[in-house]
Amino acid sequence: MKARIYCPSKSVTQSGSRGSDKWVLEYEPAGQKAVETLMGWTGTKDALQQVKLSFPSQDEAEAYAKRKGIDYDVKPQQSRRVRFQAYADNFK
Template sequence: MSGLKPLARIHRPPRSAMQSGRANTHEWVLEYAPSEGVRLDPLTGWPGSGDTRNQLSLRFPTREAAVAYAQTRGISFEVETPPAPKPIQPKVYADNFRTNRGENWTH
């Protein structure tokens, strides 16, 4: 790097598509932005980069801890605030067999 401050993004990771609850979504993550572009390896043709910071992901229990870490190390950062969580609607199997269903059967 040529004297530039590394840029980082502090955010809360979204829950995975295979996850219905909110477990493991309470921590904050600091990820570095890439400092150089991806280039193709001339021998294999695989994409690669000399920047190893994109492999680094630091996890913190709170937003304040992540911000304090970045500030003490002179890392310029931007914080992405997560959207408000939607309430989880409990589903009842017996609702599939109600007589006053609003939608038609699909099977």
């Protein structure tokens, strides 16, 4: 059972940064998805793929994983490059 801990980026469709300060622990898939023969649906028997736990900080997410004995990988938080541009700069 392996998990990854990361800080999700802000939503592309919104200008705000709501929810981008939380850290998420989610389990990596244990097996491949299979196509169900009768209906043709894609599914898996791994219920942990549906679990996403959120934490206020990276340290708390790591502490949880250590306490539960979960192997984990931490993906560093990516910084956002903000570029200020005036509307008039489009016509230079």
